[in-house]
Amino acid sequence: MFSLRSTWVLLLIVMLLQPLTTGLMACAPRVLAGLGRQTSQYPARLMPASGDVFWSAVAAGLFPAMIVAGILGVLVFAREFSGATIESTLTANPRRGMVLMAKGFVLALLTWLAAQVGLLLSWILATLLLSVRSGTSPASNPGLALIDLLGGPLMLVLFALMGLGLGALSRSKAGGIGLFLGLTLILPLILGILRGLTPHVGWLQIPFRLTPTSLLVTFLSGVGRTAEAGRGWWPTWWQAGLIMMVWTALCCALGTLVFRRADIG
């Protein structure tokens, strides 16, 4: 993992995307307020940000960072197959499960560090942009701060490990990234479109809510089923975290199984 420039670049992106997104979100109400002053459609003064809005601005960067973390996970493993480095790796240590686990450990550690630092930067930035001048009202869930600040980076680690598993499953950069984007972006999109097409497939809400991206939304919102009462089953934030762990475990298990049996070269 060391001396690999692209790894560091992707980790830097994971870290910096978060404050960048937070900054954009925090500036959006100011821009709107500015427009309102000109058109008299919006109040000229900023309203105090609610706790929910504040923390959603802090955690907003985790969504684009999730994509980068997943791609990083794919590349950490799959790029070894584009050259001959996998041969070097496996002739140094032929225990493939152990190789994958070691990569997973380093990947998890570095992703967590980058995500945690990025989230703390987002928090500081959101405090400067949203709270200092206008103040913040309490969040609807008093634990939301802890869920987002501590749980958010851990969710990113799960996405990175999911990417690692998919990289091992496909053993190709394009294939692994395709699978990852398919699961995180295309699958919820397709389910969302199908759900909107006809009222007879309301049950699709449940698989939609179980997609990785939807689980991240649920987790970071920190709310439980009360928010969606009367509209079918909705996982609570901690259930979303657990289901995301299952997704990651499934991808890693499949990747390990295929990688252990694959012919190399």
Place this chain on the structure above:
Amino acid sequence: MIVIDSLTKRFGSRKALDRVSFTARDGRVTGFVGPKGAGKSTTLRIALGLVRPDSGRALFDGQPFVRLSSPMRTVGAVLNPRNAHPACNARNHLLALAAVNGIDQRRVNQVLEMVGLQSVADKSTGSFSLGMSQRLALAAALLGDPRNMVLEDSFDGLDPEGAERMRGIWHSLASQGKAVLLSSRKINKLAEIADDLVIIAKGQILERTTVARFIGEHSRDSIYAVTPQPDQLKAALATAAGISITRLPPDENCPPDAARFRIQGAPLASTASILAQEGVVLYDFQQEEVSLEQAYKDIIHGRRGARQSDSEARL
């Protein structure tokens, strides 16, 4: 000692290896030679646990590679010289491998010195030539001071100085009692360094021998003749005992009305006398020394086109 025992492998409908067996003994350099697609790489990859065999096994000092407790201390392998990450410098590449295998980091400088890469140790491996990559790959293989070496196409890209250094290292390893298995398509290069020879073609072992014996058996004299009267030539020599006449395929130097022959088992002078007495016209008639490369090709093509060769020999 490296033991390859009845390895068989299919890729789809193609049989890549068919009960391949041989031994690379301690204290000897074993040349593993065969044309492209013969099964050399598959054999080595199976031995190193990269490819799963359908049947058979490969053992290093009695153990399969994947069960070795310290692989780099038992086997040093070079399959593809460009196996380091291009963004990584040579020293860091070796340091990482040493760290993974619990090898003293001081060993890195030793192996860099052995292969002559000290001056470029801090350059990224992406800027390395093929020859430098070969040296780096050998340095990595030597890190654990292994008892067995497996090297594929290790002559490729080497300049004369690099090749000489490599030969010195392989000789030195063998003289220390280690087993060195060198795979290549180039028998002449292998013969310069190897003690034993294993020839493979189409997934089957054709010959297991020593280089000395191979040279002794195959570097025999023969006569090369080109004549526009092939029937007369065959008739003139038909009664001579112990002579074999092989019609060679035409080449660009052969006149269109002539045929090429290899005559074996006959002295040059007496054969020339017989042909002169019989009035056989000859365009070319000369003593031919069969090269190592030619003998190797004959073995491979002989086995491949046995039926064709038989019909040629009956001419």
